[in-house]
Amino acid sequence: METGWLLLLKNKQCMNTILFATDFSEASEHAFRQVLPVADQLRAKIYFVHVEHVPATDIQASGGMLEQVMQHRRQAAMEGLNKMKWETAEFAFNNNTHIESDHILTTGMIVEEIIHAADSIQPQFVVLGVPSHHHFPALFGGSVAGTLIRKCSWPLLLFPPVITRYPAGDILFASGWDAGDEEILSRLMTLAAQLRKKVQLLHISQARENGSEQQVEAYIRKHFSKELESGHLRSVVLYEDDITGAVLSYMEANEISLLVAGHHKHMIEAFHRQIAVKLSDHSHTPVLIYQS
DSSP states (O other), X not given: OBSOHHHHHHXXXXXXXXXXXXXXXXXXXXXXXXXXXHHHHHTEEEEEEEEEOOOHHHHTSOHHHHHXXXXXXXXXXXXXXXXXHHHHHHHHHXXXXXXXXXXXXXXXXXXXXXXXXXXXXXXXXXXXXXXXXXXXXXXXXXXXXXXXXXXXXXXXXXXXXXXXXXTTSEEEEXXXXXXXXXXXHHHHHHHHHHHTOOEEEEEEESOGGGOHHHHHHHHHHHHOHHHHHHTSEEEEEEEOSOHHHHHHHHXXXXXXXXXXXXXXXXXXXXXXXXXXXXXXXXXXXXXEEEEO
């Protein structure tokens, strides 16, 4: 693995960090353009990670041929990573700001290596470009993003290939108010303050008599009374059986720039409550997924 890991580990607590996973596809390029302003607002350092995957067909090739192919791939990947770092510096210069960047180039299983890098860096979130479902690239064809949602312990920020919402709009937290959502809301309010955004908490209940809406309102009044009074946080309750459809319909009617959802690993059998994966498949808005 190529990067200054010792220096990285010494400095990782000194600033916000973003881990950007790239396969140099069109989807990754689009996400790269979107994440630069975010890194600027957060004063975050970006680590670009690329994993050279060795398919089974390559493993079966002769040793000399495989080594030659991998050397060519690593050289091309290194050129791509250096280009991204140069374009990051160019963006910072043109916008009279400063964004630090570094890279990680490794070989192995894609998901495992991305998680290993995230565990080492401890980023504010891991960024992925999600391709269109009509033309899956070889690496990030949905399976990598979906597997990371299920396995990665760090927040994931997914950029779709087409963004049709409002860049200046509010952040929407779609919540069933499950265990762990209180912590997600607290972390989200900190992020929203850094991004100078307002938060809308959309609580979706499948039964009017379960009393969860009272729990939400009581928690907000107790912990975020100032934000509630100032208008930086507001809550909306909907009663719907189709959680994903309700969220997407709400987004159609409101100016939303970022959709936030929680992925609750302790509810793995109750998939209908795990809206994060479904929303990331259907939304044309960037999706930030917190793990709990």
